[in-house]
Amino acid sequence: MDLLACRVRQRGCRRPGKRNSSCRRQIVASRSRIKLDGRGFGTESTQPSSFFFFWIWKQHIRLLSFPHLAPRSDNFASHMAVEKAKEIVASSPVVVFSKTYCPFCTRVKQLLAQLGANYKAIELDVESDGAELQSALAEWTGQKTVPNVFVKGERIGGCDATMAMHDGGKLVPLLTEAGAIVNAKASATATPSL
Known part of the structure; x- marks a missing residue:
């Protein structure tokens, strides 16, 4: 049974x-x-x-x-995202990785616009692979947050570091040296600190 x-x-x-x-x-x-x-x-x-x-x-x-x-591992995908981030940074003298809703990103972009700097903004919340790019930036630079600012291929930092460089008078000469600002004297004297 x-x-x-x-x-x-x-x-x-x-x-x-x-x-x-x-x-x-x-x-x-x-x-x-x-x-x-x-x-x-x-x-x-x-x-x-x-x-x-x-x-x-x-x-x-x-x-x-x-x-x-064999299926490709996550290491391959993260490697490709890091390579893409490095290509983006190398393509422009000033690159800002940001998000549209972030107030710190808006503050950095307003500062660069007031200085008259030509910059490339990569909005990670709009990009189709924005999450992968942000994790690749965290792996590459150690900074998980946005904004992530690069000048001449070197990382400046986030909002606080960029504002501190501007308050210390180091940002305008760096942007001029990178070729992002054409008329440095006019923008340095006309721009108040944020």
Whole structure:
């Protein structure tokens, strides 16, 4: 008698809550058969089938024989994102990685606009791969937050570092040296500190 028939028989017991001994023996036999059956066929087995182990072994051999068919890891994707970030930084004298809703990013972009600097703003919340670029920047520079400002391919820092450079009088000469500001004297005297 299988497990299903035994359960049906349990419901038909005369005294609720009490089972006769033959019914108990059948339940124990059914449970032991479920636990010991390693073939994996039928609905009673709880162990994986031998076909599953064969399939895993086959995939292992396939990947050893043809490594180019293996799925690419996250290291490859992060490497590509870091390379893209480095290309973006090299493409322009001043690059600001920012987000449209960030007030610190807005403050840095307003400062650069008041100085008359030509800069390239990469809005990470608008870009399709913005999250990957931000994690690549965190891996490359160690800074997880935005804005992330680069001048002449070198990282300046975030909002506080950029404002501190401007207050110290070091930002305008650096932007002029990078070629981002054409008329340095007019912008240096006309721009009040933010």
